Structures are given as structure tokens and as C-alpha cells.
Amino acid sequence: MAAMNTPAPSTRPDQSPISRDQLAWLEQQADHLQVAAEHELRAAGASGLTELALIRALQSPRWQLIEPVTFSDPTALYPVHFLLFHALYRLQSELAQASETLVISPLRLCILTTGSGNTRALPAEEDPLRSFYLDISRYFLSGHDIRGMMERFLAGVTLAGSPEDVQEAAQVLGFDTLPGDFDTVKQRFRRRVMQAHPDRGGRTEDIQELNRAFSVLKRHFTRQ
Template identity: 50%
Template structure:
């Protein structure tokens, strides 16, 4: 009977240790978020004209903050954790300053902290609330790469609601440097990664170029998803 009791106790001990480890990780994550919020507010107040998400991430990586790890901008799945934490901090900060006569505008191309303005349209507010709910849920931070990849597929497929037109697909292929639409998506992913690395602002490129590549990649992604289903 004693052996059975010991055998039964071991899983409970393991579960307890795992729960403690998860609690410690959550606490460390919350502390990191607090530091991110302080850093983000400081950066935004120093740049009243606004800043792009890519530039904000670079600022958070650089001294004196050094709060974010190195980012692989050519891999959406690996970029996701850094993107999520950045936007989580932004939405937390927006809630904190909401009653102080200031407004925090949040989008990948322009993040700006400025004087409060009128209420947005109902449809825009509803969409904003959906994004806010998603980014404030820290459980969304620890998604697997497979889940993030599926989310990307679902996003691009749902964004258009249809298979892209032939002209859109051809233009997207040209943007990524192809003479024609490749037969396989693997070719697109390989070319996309190379193009993003060459166009990245750290190598003398422009944020707008990276955005154009992302849009082209998204069009081709939904093309292959809808073509193969």
C-alpha cells in the first residue's frame, strides 16, 4: 500500500512543480510587460510624430532598454512573440492613459501618442475592441509556431474572402522578384525571406519596402491556401 501511495504522490509532486514553474514564468512575464510599458511610453513621448512598429521594436532592443530579443523579420511565426508583447504593452498603456486627455493610436505603420480626439466610428471601435481583447490576453503569447502559421493562413484567407484575382497574384509574384507565379509555395517563402533581409531598414532599406513585401507574401499565401483546398 505504501508503494502505491508513493507512486500516486509522484505525479502530484510533478504537477505541483509544473504549476509553480508556470506561475514563476507568468510573474516574470508580467514584470517584463511593466518594463515594456515604461519604455514604450518614454519612446513615444520622445517621438511625437509617431513611430512604426519595426522602429519601436528596434528601439526596445537597443540601449538603454534592451527588453526584446533579436527578431527574425523574415519569419512571421518567430516574429510573433515579440510583436505580441509589443502590442500587449501598447494596449495596456492605452488603457492607462485613456482618462488623461491623451490618445494612443496603434497600427503597425504608425504608433503615436498625442492629444485625445473624438470617438472613432462604431465599426472601427468594434474592430479595435476585438484587437484589444486579443492582445490583452497573455495566454495568446505562448502559441506554437504551427498555430501562428495557421492563424496567418486564416487571416489572409479571411481578409479577402475569395481567391485573389489573377492580376493580384501576378503583381505579388513580381514584387517578390519572380517572372511568373511559382508552382510551389516553398519557392515563395524562400524568396520572401531573402527579399525581406535585403530590404530591411537595418541594411539600408525602407519600412515601406518591407510592408510591400509582406503584402505580396500575404496575397500569394492566400492564393496557395485557396488553390489547394
Template identity: 35%
Template structure:
């Protein structure tokens, strides 16, 4: 179904209409594609490959979603679960409005200065920061897995990590029949973990 959305409707109302038609919820990407397919005039109709266009489109959609959530709570007519992977309209349950009072994401997206003042360089920095954090956490997890310390119940400390490092070096040292490449991986993992646990 690709009928046009009423251009007189606010973006929050257009999103509400789309979410009512999809009780299982929609991802942010699906919402943006549906808005474009239905010729919404409230979002840029430009390629999302441009990072600033992507940021502005994302910001406008999330601003509207948080406004819609506030409106639904005020009217006690529904709730809105908001995440980039799934935005879903849910039945209203009394007492739930108080749970979203302290929401820094809501505050960020409802402040239109954040949309107006964010430059292409800011978006580049945000993306770089995100990828650095992602890479860092994956790097740390990989090192913990190599050491056999991921998912354990014991609290991790540098002393425990060093003890495990010594065991692995002893076990995999080429002089004891181990491989040089395995020893190099163990040394690299130790370097990574020292950055996190020193």
C-alpha cells in the first residue's frame, strides 16, 4: 500500500499512522522508506549516503517519535517503544509515563538546536567516536575470549589477566611445542587487555 500521507499532518501524526498499520513494529529504516514512498514533505528526499542528510533525517524522525510518545502518554492512549531497530506502538498501561521522565535521548532529540547546530564535521566526529567505541569493545571481547576469560563469573583484574597470560605463554611457547603465531596473538591480546585493566 503506497498511498500518500496527508501533508497537513505533522510528522509525528504521519509516523503514528504508519505504526498503527504495523502492530509488530518497524525499524527506523523501514519508517524512513515508508515516509519517502508516501511522499512525506517532512523529511529530506535526498540520498541517505550523505552523512549530514542521514543525520538530519534520523534526527527529524526521532524528534517526531519522542513528541508522539509524549502525546500518547499525556492522552493515556498508548505507549511507544523507541529504538532504531524497532519502533512499536503498544497499548497504554497506567503508571508507565513516570518511567520515561529522565531520558537523555529524549532531551537531545527534542532540542532542535542539536539539529540546527550539528555540522558535517560534528557528524563525522560522532561516527568516528561510535566506531572507535565499537572497535574497542570488540577488540577487548576478542582478547578476553582468547584468554578464556569471557563470560566468567569471577571479577576481572589485571592480576588475574597476568596470571592467565603467564599460563598461556608457558603452554604455547615454541620451545614447548607451541606456535610462534599463537604466542604473538597471546602477546597482542595482553597489550589490548592492559589498556583496559591498567
């Protein structure tokens, strides 16, 4: 399986139609990612993986499907993120036919058997995020569009905030149960970000995961 070391361009200044070669390259990469992602998620069990953990697994020697990526650069991260989620939503459709559900949330990716303690519904065709990621042409976005989309994501605009997502977000910040107020969340978030700062031996990826968790909880308390 070839690594994503010569990716098709993620932007098309002239917005011309996707060429056959570009489409073939994207579909081939998505096929590889789908097979590898299913393997890794089944190995992880019901606890699942975060997106960053899955990316690292797909970068490992056993797969070598994704090159090193600068996680702090949205325009560099987006093509990897989009194609991976395109593959995941395709896999979700296939698993639904076998009475399995691929949970795709901001904080966890996992495969569950429908009817075995799984309270998640099967994928809904009207889900706007699902529709977005299944449209392969969305791989090609301008840098401006990518930055705007990532800002909205981190602000919690696109997060549904299901009970499962909210509980997982609380756990990422170190809470056993959801706090009763947002001020407690903010205090814990600041402390965890300081601990995870690269100057203190942390990683940018860890801070991004904390940001996602904070966004989910912010959206949750705003809606109350």
C-alpha cells in the first residue's frame, strides 16, 4: 500500500472539475485507508481510538499510509483528515448492512454491534457531516475555506454534542462525571493545556484533543 507521499493537490485555484487521474488516486487511497482503519478499530475494541491515535497507527511501519503531518497547520492536516473521514463514512455504510455501527464523533471512533448495548442509531442519510465527507470533491478546498471550517469546528458550531460525546469530552479533561457548571470546565481546561504545552514536554496533538473536548463541553453548556 502506497503512503500518501505524493498527494493530489488539496486546492484547485481554477475550481476545474476533478480529473480522472485525481479521482482514481483519491479512491485508491480511500480504499487503502478504509481497510487499515477497520483493522485498527476492530483491534481497539469498544473503547475505540481518537482520530489522532488512528492517524498515528496508519503512519506506523505496518501500514505506512500517511506521511508525517504538521498537526498545527490546518491546510496541511485537512487533506489527511478529509480523506480519512471519507473512508470512515464509507466504512460506516458497509458496516450498517452487517448490523454494525461505526461511531464517528469528535473524540472517539469505534465499531459497535447494533443491538448489543449500542444506543446509537444507524447512519442517517440526512446527516450534513456525513454528506460533506462523502462528497469527494470537498477534498479540494482553498486555504481560506479550510481555515474557516477548522475555526468553526473548534468553536463547536458543527458539533452535535450527543450525551456520549459530552461524557467522553469530560473524561478527556480528566473528569469522572460531567461538572455542573462551565466555569469548572474552563479551569480544568486551562490547567490541562498548561500541562500539555510543548515547552513542558507535551505535544501539539494533545492540545488539539483538549481543544476538541473543550469545544464539545462549551457547546453543551451553551445550549442549556
